[in-house]
Structures are given as structure tokens and as C-alpha cells.
Amino acid sequence: MTAVISVRNLSKTYHVGEHSVHALRSISLDVDPGEFVAVIGPSGSGKSTLMHILGCLDQPTSGQYFLDGRDVSRLSDDEVSLVRNKQIGFVFQGFNLLTRTSALENVELPLLYGTENVTSAERKKRAMAALEAVGLESRWDHHTNQLSGGQQQRVAIARALLNNPSILLADEPTGNLDSKTSIEVMEIFQSLQQERGITVVLITHEMDVAQYGSRIVTFKDGNIVSDIDNESRRHATGELESFPALAEGVA
Amino acid sequence: MGLPSSYTIAWKALRRNRLQTGLTMLGMTIGVATVLTMISLGTGAQKAIQDQVKAAGMNVLVVTAGNYQAQREAPPDDAIEMGQLREEPTFARPHLVEAMFHPEDDPFAIHDHPTARQRLGDSEAGLGAAATLTIDDAEALRKISGVQYVCEGVHENVHVVSGDIRWFTRVHGDGASLPEIRRAWKFSHGDFFSARQERKNEQVTVLGSVVAEKLFGTVNPVGKTITLWKQPFKVVGVVTSSSWMVNPAAGDDQFDAVYIPVTTMQSLLNLSKLNDITVTTVSTGDVTRISKIITNLLRTRHRIGGNTPDDFTVASEASKALTSGGLRPDVASAVTGNVSGLEKVTLDQLGKTLDKSSQTMTALLASIATVSLIVGGIGIMNIMMLSVTERTREIGIRRAVGARAKEVLMQFLMESVTLSVVGGLLGVLVGVVCATAISHIVQWSTSISVLSVVLSFGVSAAVGIFFGYYPARQASQVAPLASLRYE
Numbered sequence: 001m002t003a004v005i006s007v008r009n010l011s012k013t014y015h016v017g018e019h020s021v022h023a024l025r026s027i028s029l030d031v032d033p034g035e036f037v038a039v040i041g042p043s044g045s046g047k048s049t050l051m052h053i054l055g056c057l058d059q060p061t062s063g064q065y066f067l068d069g070r071d072v073s074r075l076s077d078d079e080v081s082l083v084r085n086k087q088i089g090f091v092f093q094g095f096n097l098l099t100r101t102s103a104l105e106n107v108e109l110p111l112l113y114g115t116e117n118v119t120s121a122e123r124k125k126r127a128m129a130a131l132e133a134v135g136l137e138s139r140w141d142h143h144t145n146q147l148s149g150g151q152q153q154r155v156a157i158a159r160a161l162l163n164n165p166s167i168l169l170a171d172e173p174t175g176n177l178d179s180k181t182s183i184e185v186m187e188i189f190q191s192l193q194q195e196r197g198i199t200v201v202l203i204t205h206e207m208d209v210a211q212y213g214s215r216i217v218t219f220k221d222g223n224i225v226s227d228i229d230n231e232s233r234r235h236a237t238g239e240l241e242s243f244p245a246l247a248e249g250v251a
Numbered sequence: 252m253g254l255p256s257s258y259t260i261a262w263k264a265l266r267r268n269r270l271q272t273g274l275t276m277l278g279m280t281i282g283v284a285t286v287l288t289m290i291s292l293g294t295g296a297q298k299a300i301q302d303q304v305k306a307a308g309m310n311v312l313v314v315t316a317g318n319y320q321a322q323r324e325a326p327p328d329d330a331i332e333m334g335q336l337r338e339e340p341t342f343a344r345p346h347l348v349e350a351m352f353h354p355e356d357d358p359f360a361i362h363d364h365p366t367a368r369q370r371l372g373d374s375e376a377g378l379g380a381a382a383t384l385t386i387d388d389a390e391a392l393r394k395i396s397g398v399q400y401v402c403e404g405v406h407e408n409v410h411v412v413s414g415d416i417r418w419f420t421r422v423h424g425d426g427a428s429l430p431e432i433r434r435a436w437k438f439s440h441g442d443f444f445s446a447r448q449e450r451k452n453e454q455v456t457v458l459g460s461v462v463a464e465k466l467f468g469t470v471n472p473v474g475k476t477i478t479l480w481k482q483p484f485k486v487v488g489v490v491t492s493s494s495w496m497v498n499p500a501a502g503d504d505q506f507d508a509v510y511i512p513v514t515t516m517q518s519l520l521n522l523s524k525l526n527d528i529t530v531t532t533v534s535t536g537d538v539t540r541i542s543k544i545i546t547n548l549l550r551t552r553h554r555i556g557g558n559t560p561d562d563f564t565v566a567s568e569a570s571k572a573l574t575s576g577g578l579r580p581d582v583a584s585a586v587t588g589n590v591s592g593l594e595k596v597t598l599d600q601l602g603k604t605l606d607k608s609s610q611t612m613t614a615l616l617a618s619i620a621t622v623s624l625i626v627g628g629i630g631i632m633n634i635m636m637l638s639v640t641e642r643t644r645e646i647g648i649r650r651a652v653g654a655r656a657k658e659v660l661m662q663f664l665m666e667s668v669t670l671s672v673v674g675g676l677l678g679v680l681v682g683v684v685c686a687t688a689i690s691h692i693v694q695w696s697t698s699i700s701v702l703s704v705v706l707s708f709g710v711s712a713a714v715g716i717f718f719g720y721y722p723a724r725q726a727s728q729v730a731p732l733a734s735l736r737y738e
Binding site: 052055058077081082084085096097098099101112113114159163 | 256259260263267268644645647648649650651652653654655656657658731732735
């Protein structure tokens with residue numbers, strides 16, 4: 001099986017004043033389709049830098065990054081925009097939704113860009129389907145500030161899924177959420193992986209969040225220190241059932 | 252992705268911040284409204300001038316019986332003019348010619364009462380007093396090529412009687428073509444008398460609106476009978492001014508007057524002469540040439556030879572263009588202040604002078620308006636610059652989901668163009684309303700041309716592109732990553 005993500009000798013060096021910060025020191029990594037990779041490490045370990053490069057939001061100083069077999073580390077800005085539009089779905093810690101905009105319009109956003117011309121009816125249909133997948137179809141016309149944190153993150157996931165991307169990149173997706181909503185979000189990720197075979201790369205600094213992944217990659221000082229299959233994987237669905245009912249409505 | 256899509260994006264983005272959008276548009280609206288109002292005031296003044304010049308008779312020549320020239324210098328009191336020495340073809344010594352002395356004019360007499368000249372001044376010569384023109388003269392003028400209308404005129408004062416009401420006013424005996432010459436006329440009731448009624452010496456009359464009001468109040472006088480010189484006249488029409496620039500008033504010559512066919516007037520009063528003949532030329536540029544032809548023709552007809560002066564006067568109406576209202580007072584005073592000897596100026600020159608001063612005024616107004624348009628544009632630029640900083644995160648989100656740099660550029664450009672164009676459209680609306688209101692309230696003439704609307708609209712779009720490009724470029728250069736970190 002060809003890897004969805006294939007990273008070879010990737011380095012990233014930032015220059016802050018006269019100092020050079022080596023965020024990534026020649027790392028190599030492969031992710032197969034359908035994997036749920038949790039990348040864990042303390043802050044400053046280079047995991048966020050990796051995520052930005054994997055998301056084509058940043059370019060490596062050296063090394064190669066193959067996405068679906070294509071080297072995307074040296075593409076032009078226009079080409080890289082298209083890659084982000086078609087092949088990558090982002091979920092951020094801060095949700096990054098447009099304010100004063102309905103959930104539906106937020107989800108539609110990727111369809112406004114890209115090469116194909118989508119009619120507004122088609123846009124709406126596809127966005128509604130994505131909202132349904134995260135269980136928010138009834139809130140489609142709510143503005144983002146009328147939604148709870150968990151709901152906002154689910155809108156963000158729906159947006160990330162809209163163009164059926166090759167990978168779903170989640171950067172600390174539960175960082176702003178309480179534990180129950182965190183589990184709910186993790187449940188969505190796990191079901192997307194299991195039911196739709198979507199490749200998920202999750203960046204976190206919390207081990208218990210990383211435990212939801214099928215594979216855990218640990219970063220330290222810009223290097224991969226361990227890369228193991230997760231034997232004791234947590235399953236969000238089961239945890240939710242046993243979760244005390246009092247947490248309802250806290251989010 | 253095409254233009255419609257980026258327009259959708261821009262419109263959605265603008266809707267997200269309505270207050271800011273509204274205020275920015277307001278700046279543009281005011282700018283465009285000012286430009287439009289100013290231009291309409293300027294062109295309105297120019298148009299009013301043209302109308303005035305035309306109404307006053309750019310192409311009108313009036314041939315008046317008699318020859319009266321305004322005296323350039325005051326004559327010496329009791330001048331010895333009549334008694335002059337003349338060389339006789341005889342061998343006799345020069346002698347004092349017997350003079351047509353009026354006793355008063357005796358240079359050696361000492362008067363204890365003012366002489367005729369002292370009493371009457373210039374009116375002694377009597378404009379139109381000499382009755383030298385005839386209907387045949389008018390017929391002859393009609394045959395000159397380049398002449399459009401010819402209208403005979405006999406003028407008297409008369410008591411107009413209707414029932415118990417008497418009104419002392421002017422009576423004009425005129426040809427049926429008079430309404431064609433008086434362009435600023437309109438008939439509030441009925442019509443002018445016809446050429447047939449003129450030929451048949453019918454006793455019909457057209458009332459000026461002032462007379463109609465004095466005699467009949469608000470009642471429609473058409474069909475009623477009035478009495479002139481104890482003769483019954485049937486009223487066929489009421490004439491009033493079609494222009495708000497000229498208000499009919501008691502004592503004016505046009506609307507405080509009654510009009511009857513010249514033939515009727517001549518036969519009733521047993522006249523054979525005309526006071527004047529009004530001639531219009533087909534082309535306004537022809538006035539000078541035609542007036543020369545008329546002079547020559549009438550001199551031949553009246554058998555005036557050699558150096559004998561004309562017994563008539565051909566004049567184009569000039570100073571009326573300024574004396575009747577409608578011009579913006581600043582323009583009118585600018586012209587009257589700059590033109591000395593208004594009577595000597597031809598209408599052509601007058602029109603040009605008026606146009607020129609009006610153009611200067613328009614340029615001045617337009618430059619003030621342009622400043623406000625630029626201020627509006629800078630307002631847009633300011634808001635867009637702020638917007639780019641404020642919305643760095645939004646730009647990052649859009650970039651993350653796949654917006655290309657040029658799509659971000661297009662979005663921001665579209666936003667500023669939308670602001671300026673929608674603002675501009677509202678400005679056109681406000682401008683039209685303002686201009687109309689000004690012409691109603693202040694009574695200045697305004698004129699909104701399609702060109703000025705298109706121009707202000709185009710300028711507002713251009714302002715949007717010009718002032719929106721730089722901020723849009725800034726927006727497109729925001730790095731996708733930097734913008735996501737930005738809080």
C-alpha cells in the first residue's frame with residue numbers, strides 16, 4: 001500500500017534574530033491510508049511545525065514531503081492552495097470559523113474556492129450532508145457565536161470533510177473543550193476513520209488524547225523519539241456511554 | 252473560480268459587518284451626490300443661459316419704424332443746429348438759410364420756460380413714433396430666404412372692458428405667427444387667433460394672463476366677450492409664461508396685454524402703418540447677414556438713397572437675456588460686471604460670455620466636488636486597510652481552506668468596488684433628489700444629464716478599484732500560516 005503521507009529528511013529552521021531555531025531536524029515519517037496517527041510532544045518539540053508543513057501552510061527548509069505520492073514541498077502558492085482545498089482538511093484548536101456567519105456558510109467555504117464551479121444549491125446540499133455527518137444539521141442557520149465550543153468544533157470538522165480530503169489534520173482539537181465534548185469530538189474522529197477510512201493526523205500534547213490514535217508518534221526537540229502502534233487504544237463511543245449524565249449542557 | 256463567485260464571497264463578507272459597510276458607503280454616497288449636484292447646477296446654469304438667449308431672441312430681429320440712436324454725448328443746451336450756413340450755388344454771398352425754426356429753438360431767444368429738448372430729452376426722437384413701416388414691407392421681408400417668421404406689430408394703449416370691470420392695458424395688433432416667435436409662451440386656455448381670422452379682420456382677442464385674471468379671475472375666459480374701443484371682441488385664448496424664469500406681472504408688456512389681429516386693429520383704428528415688424532431667422536448665425544439684407548431691402552422700398560439715414564431701425568434683442576431672471580445671480584453679475592456697453596454686444600457674444608463664466612463656475616464647483624470624492628475614496632482605502640489587519644485571521648482561514656492569493660485579492664477588491672459602486676449609486680439617487688430640490692426651492696436651474704450620471708457612476712467604480720487595490724494586495728500577501736496564529 002502506498003503511503004498517503006511520506007516525509008523524507010524533513011528539516012525546518014527558523015531564524016529569530018541571530019539565533020537559528022531547529023524546529024525539525026531531518027525527520028522521516030510514513031502514514032498509510034486509514035491510519036489514525038497521534039503526534040505527541042511537549043511544546044517546542046516541533047510537532048506544530050510538522051503539522052503546518054503537512055498541511056501545506058508552511059514549506060520545509062529542506063527535505064521532501066509526498067502527499068498521495070506527489071512532492072508538494074516545492075509547489076507554487078497557487079498549486080499549494082489547490083492542494084489545501086482538495087486534499088487536506090484542517091481542524092484547529094481555536095476552531096477558526098468565520099464570525100457572524102452561519103454554520104452552513106462556514107461549511108460551504110471550501111466550495112467557494114478551488115477549480116470546479118459549484119452552484120449555490122449544490123454547495124448547500126453538500127454542506128448540509130457534511131453537517132449531518134457531525135450531527136449538527138438542525139443548527140445549520142445558527143451563527144458561530146450561538147454555538148457551544150463542541151458544536152463549533154464539529155462545524156469545523158464538517159468544513160474539513162467537505163471536499164473529501166486525503167488527510168484530516170487536527171491541531172489540538174480538544175484544547176479549548178471540556179472533557180466530555182473532547183470525547184465527543186474524538187468519537188467523531190474515530191468513526192470517520194473506522195467508517196469512512198479517513199486518514200487522521202492528530203497533534204496534541206496530552207497523552208490521554210493521544211491514546212485515541214491507532215499509532216502514537218512522540219516528538220522531542222525536533223526529532224521523533226518513538227513511533228509505536230497503540231496497543232491500549234481508547235474508544236470514545238464506549239466512554240461516552242459510561243460518562244456521567246451531569247456533564248450534559250456544561251459545554 | 253470566476254468573478255461571480257468572488258463577488259458572492261465579497262458580498263457575504265460585507266454583510267458580516269453592516270455598520271462599517273454602511274458608513275463607508277455613506278462617505279462615497281456623499282462624494283458622488285456632491286459631484287452630481289454640483290455638475291447639475293453648473294450645466295443647469297449653462298442651459299438656462301442658452302434658454303434665456305433663445306427666449307430673448309437669439310434669432311430674433313426687430314425692425315422698428317423710425318430711427319433713434321442713443322446720443323453718445325449730451326448736446327449743448329440750446330444748440331444752434333438748425334441755423335447753419337450753406338454754400339449756395341449762386342454767386343451771392345453766403346447767407347443764413349431760412350430755417351425750420353420753431354420759435355423755441357431761436358438761439359438768441361431767452362426762454363423763461365424749458366425748451367422741448369429740455370423737457371423731453373431723448374424721447375423727443377420717439378422710438379417707433381414715425382410710422383414708416385407697412386404690411387407690404389412685412390410681406391417683402393417674408394420673401395427673403397433665411398427668414399423664418401415675420402410678424403407685424405401695432406401697439407396702443409386701451410381700456411379693456413368686461414362687464415363692470417375696466418382695465419387699462421396694452422393692446423398689440425399682431426400677425427398670427429407671433430406664438431412661433433415667442434418661444435417662452437404657453438396657452439393656459441384656448442389658442443392664438445388663426446391666420447384665417449387675421450385675414451378676415453375678425454374681432455377676436457387673446458388675453459395675457461394678467462389681464463385674464465383682472466377681468467375674469469379664475470374663470471376660463473375663452474368664449475367670453477370683452478370690449479375694446481366699444482367694439483365686442485371674442486376671447487379665443489389666454490397666454491402665459493412657460494418658463495418659471497419669467498413671471499407674468501402687472502405692467503409687463505407681454506402678459507399684461509391683449510392681442511388682436513393686426514388687420515382688425517388697422518381697420519378699426521383706420522391705420523395703415525406698423526410700429527414694428529418682428530423677424531426670426533432660420534439659423535441663429537444668420538442674424539447679422541439677414542439684418543443687412545433687411546436694411547437694404549427697406550431702404551430700396553422706402554426710396555432712401557445716398558447718405559440719408561434709415562427711417563427704421565433693425566435691432567436684435569440683447570440685454571433682455573440678463574434682465575429677466577433665472578440665471579444664478581453670481582453668473583449674471585459676473586457677466587454684467589465684465590461687459591461694458593451691453594447694448595453693443597451681440598447676442599452671440601453675450602451667449603459666449605455667459606457660457607464662459609458659467610463654465611468657470613462649473614469647474615470651480617466640480618473641483619470642490621472632486622475633493623469630496625477623493626475624501627470618500629480615502630475613506631474606503633482607510634477602512635479596507637483596517638479591515639485587512641482586523642481580518643488577518645479570516646484571510647488565514649480562507650487560505651487554509653484553499654483560497655489562492657489572487658482570490659483573496661479579488662475578494663477585497665470586490666469589496667471596495669462594491670462599497671464604492673453601491674455608495675455611488677445611492678449618491679446618484681441623492682444627487683438627483685438634491686438637484687431637483689435645489690431647482691424647486693432656490694429656483695436655480697439644474698440639469699442632470701445622462702452623461703453626468705454615467706460619469707459619477709464610473710468615477711465611483713474607478714475610486715473603488717484605485718483605492719481598494721493597495722489594501723487588497725496587502726491582504727493577498729498575508730501568509731496563510733501567519734494569519735492563523737494571529738489573534
